[in-house]
Amino acid sequence: MTDARVMRDRQASVASAARRLDDASGQHSGAALVQTKAVGAYPAAASAYYACTPLRIDGPETEGAAVTFTGDPSRIIMALNLGSRIPPVGTRLIIHSSGGRWAFRYDG
Structure with missing residues (x-):
């Protein structure tokens, strides 16, 4: 693999991660305040x-x-629950960006 190809792949990876970092305020903070909601099941x-x-x-x-x-x-922001309990619909949470994805911990 050529150096140019490696650099293009790295640039594409960084650009993809940056697109996933969109948060509630549009300022790309590492955390956001959200409320869970039911969309479908x-x-x-x-x-x-x-x-x-x-x-x-x-x-x-x-x-x-x-x-x-x-x-x-x-x-809508999709966030992964790293905790042990299911948060009720309407629960307010602080979510954190990790690797271009959003996550929170809810243990009830």
């Missing part, structure tokens, strides 16, 4: 991918202030 096993809606935290940034969560229900 909700997973019946803990170790599975879950459909999630990205959330935004709204409200005044003062101690004791009320917080509201807003999101775009049309956006």
Whole structure:
């Protein structure tokens, strides 16, 4: 294999990983706040991918202030549960990017 071919393959791999890193804010953070949702059949096993809606935290940034969560229900992020329990539909989670995929741990 030529050096040019190796470099093209590496560049394609990096570009592919970068495309998968799209997060809720579009700023490519390593973490995102989401809420699980049912899209079709909700997973019946803990170790599975879950459909999630990205959330935004709204409200005044003062101690004791009320917080509201807003999101775009049309956006879906698939995240792998590394925990031992099935999160109920509507569970808020913090997901982390790992190798271009999203993951979280839910142990109930």
